Structure formats: structure tokens, C-alpha cells
Amino acid sequence: MNKPKVAITLSVDANPGVLGHTVALLLESGLKYQKHRLVSNADQSENILTLEATGEVSPELQTHLITIPGVHAVVKIESSVVKNPENILQPESPSVDNIVKFWQTPRAIELIQQFESGLKSKEREQKSTQFGEQIGCLLSEEYTDILFTQTSIDDALRQVVVPALGNFVETEIKNNALYLIRSDFVNAPRGKLKLLLGLDQERCYVISGIVQGLLNQSATLPKICVRRSKCVAAGDSMCVLQVDVAK
Ligand SMILES: [Zn+2]
Structure with missing residues (x-):
């Protein structure tokens, strides 16, 4: 079966450890990590990390994310059901x-x-x-x-x-x-x-x-x-x- 897709947007430090911790947390919470993108502004004062995963988002995910050292804020967590109905009916x-x-x-x-x-x-x-x-x-x-x-x-x-x-x-x-x-x-x-x-x-x-x-x-x-x-x-x-x- 196709799992819902999840996109998580975080404001983070430019510290490379942040990604590792975040991915580990996603896996622990039962999500399947797929890919990420880090976008920084010129002086690296603002870094936006977007992660894509699949699975069900647990209610505690947001509070757990914010405890990761280097994560400033959880900008948004979007979860969407896979759009193609054919894939769901006929995996x-x-x-x-x-x-x-x-x-x-x-x-x-x-x-x-x-x-x-x-x-x-x-x-x-x-x-x-x-x-x-x-x-x-x-x-x-x-x-x-x-x-x-x-x-x-x-x-x-x-x-x-x-x-x-x-x-x-x-x-x-x-x-x-x-x-x-x-x-x-x-x-x-x-x-x-x-x-x-x-x-x-x-x-x-x-x-x-x-x-x-x-x-x-x-x-x-x-x-x-x-x-x-x-x-x-x-x-x-x-x-x-x-x-x-x-x-
Ligand atoms: Zn033949």
C-alpha cells in the first residue's frame, strides 16, 4: 500500500549534525525518510531544511523535532495522501x-x-x-x-x-x-x-x-x-x- 507523503520544513542551524539527528528521529517515529533539501540565505543566518518522508505523522512529532539541538522552529508539517487513486486500488x-x-x-x-x-x-x-x-x-x-x-x-x-x-x-x-x-x-x-x-x-x-x-x-x-x-x-x-x- 502507498503511505501518505510527508513534507517537514524546519528552520535550523547550518550544523551538519542537525540533519542526522532529524532523520534518526523520523525513523524512530515510524516515518520512512526519502530525501531532504537545505536552503540557506547568503550569510547562513537562516537555513531552511525540508525533509520528505512517507508514513503516518505521530502527534508528538512536532514537539520532538523542536528538542533536537540546532532546530530553531518547525515551520510546517504537511501530510498528503498519495493522489493517484489507481495506485491505491491496484498497488x-x-x-x-x-x-x-x-x-x-x-x-x-x-x-x-x-x-x-x-x-x-x-x-x-x-x-x-x-x-x-x-x-x-x-x-x-x-x-x-x-x-x-x-x-x-x-x-x-x-x-x-x-x-x-x-x-x-x-x-x-x-x-x-x-x-x-x-x-x-x-x-x-x-x-x-x-x-x-x-x-x-x-x-x-x-x-x-x-x-x-x-x-x-x-x-x-x-x-x-x-x-x-x-x-x-x-x-x-x-x-x-x-x-x-x-x-
Ligand atoms: Zn518467442
């Missing part, structure tokens, strides 16, 4: 943020499946690929340095894509393609009937979007496009994602 809705939050746990795959199950089959390829690209974009933030030194697609697959996909896949890389020896992103069809009906929803749209989203954050690689040249869902023995330079 784990299949959003890009939630999927990245649960990345490398089975929950991320469940959320992806939940997202895809809400799509009509006609829109699935486009929307799932786009969704994957957004996930890839967010994941790429961890690999910014390494992405900006890549000049070969194979190396980028090895050094960025494989680590980012982590335990969701087992892979081999050759000739600008990712061979998925095992992949949590796809289910092998069960029985002939499923094969005949086609399993469009289980094709590797999201994972191919993720690879695209990751690699296209690199300024040193050409713009790329991922082609699903083989897929378990189509009856192939493994999924193969072929990375092509975009035309």
Missing part, C-alpha cells in the same frame, strides 16, 4: 514502473502477462512491443556508461541485454541475434490444437521491445529493430531475436 497494477520494481522476480513476468492479457489480439504486437520498449528504456538507466561505449551489436547484447534480462533467460549470441535457450517470456504450446490455433499472445513481443528499448538508448550504436525470426509459440524449437539495423 501492483501492470505498469512499467511496477514491472521494473519487481524486475528479476517472477512477479515481473506475471505483471507482463497481466498486461498482455488485457490486449485485443489485433493490437497485441504493437502495444506489447511498445510496452517492452518502455521497460527497456527504464532498465537501460543502469547501463548508461557501458551503453555509450558500444560499437558492436553482439557486444552490446552480451554486455547490456543479457545482464539486464538476467535470470529470465538463458542465451547464446551470434551474428547479431539472441538465441533464447530458455525464456520466461514465452510458453511452449501444449498439444497440437494450441499450435493450430496460433498463440499470438504468447509471442515474444515484450522481450523484443525490451531489447529494442535497451539498445536504442545507446548513442554509439546505430538505431536497431528487433525481428522475432523464430518463436517457440509458433512451433520453433527456440525463440530467436534477430537485431537488425533500422532502415
